[in-house]
Amino acid sequence: MQTANAQLAVSNLIKNKILIAVAEHDEYDMQQTIDSAIDNAYNPDLISFAICSTNRSAENKLTSRVELYNVNINFYSALGVGFNKIVPYIVNDDSHEFVLTIDAHSIFKKHWDLILLQNYNDLSTKYENFVIAPGVPIYVDKGNEILYSGEDFPRDNLELYLTLEASPTGDKRLTSHAKPVDWHKLEENYKETFSPSGNCMFAKKEVFKEFIIDPLLVWSGDQEALALRMCTRGYKIFTIRDRFLYTKQKNRDYWTQHPSDWRNHTNNPVWTAMFANSDRRLKDLFTGKILGYWGAPDKESLEEYTAKVKVDFEEMYYPEL
Secondary structure: OOOHHHHHHHHHOOOOOEEEEEEEOOOOOHHHHHHHHHHOOOOHHHEEEEEEEEOOOHHHOOOOOOEEEEEEEOOOOOOOOHHHHHHHHHOOOOOOOEEEEEOOOEEEOOOHHHHHHHHHHHHHOOOOOEEEOOEOOEEEEEOOEEEEOOOOOOOOOEEEEEEEEEOOOOOEEEEEEEEOOOHHHOOOOEEEEOOOEOOEEEEEHHHHHHOOOOOOOOOOOHHHHHHHHHHOOOOEEEEEOOOOEEEEOOOOOHHHHOOOOHHHHOOOHHHHHHHHHHHHHHHHHHOOOOOOOOOOOOHHHHHHHHHHHOOOHHHOOOOOO
């Protein structure tokens, strides 16, 4: 027998409603992202936004055209994405069936919601526990002209994979890179991967309640740790061929031209300590020092995942205390 609270939760659910969750730091593209999602949705009435903003300036206010839950945190340091990604999953009316996490600088394709729901329904006929998380193509904003992926960039969705990338100081850091998929050689319009995309994940809302983003991973590690936790618990991650979203390509000098960019709020002892703790925690998770909720459930599942991704996590950077 259902309890009164369970019955209320069921009756509150709006089928096919999508909550778009965003962590952002005073992004000037955020309003454009909201407008793009609504203007291009097949069912705009079934779209809502939950945003955790850091240091949103008075001159960069959001003029919402859609149901919007926005939390603004003011702090002199950047806070990364770990903590900020948790808030949108909490601050909403819980009426949605699905969650889509994106970058604050995104552009949507026409009828993007229909594309996503159709792909999800197709996958659900074969799989029970999964997320859709493609590496999405990029767009370039040049003044008033938006250039979508052209000859220099793949036009179809990509797949993400884990790798160790050497920093300028030689430290090997765990990260995710995207590579093209030869879709013409595949029978299906989807492919299993082993790393989700931090700028595009779509699943039932229960998945994001079960796998809460690790708040202690501040940057470059949250999506990788999420992949570890999901894949060692029987979840599958898929990239799909059908394009529905683009993310903005920021030039190397972007943050020098935009004083509000989060990178300009990292030269302080708070960020330094947070980042170092995050690096240590990330290696502890991937080498099995931390097992349980935030990591793999046991050593065996961690070893299976390591064999699949073919990365020696022991080589990861571990900053000294």
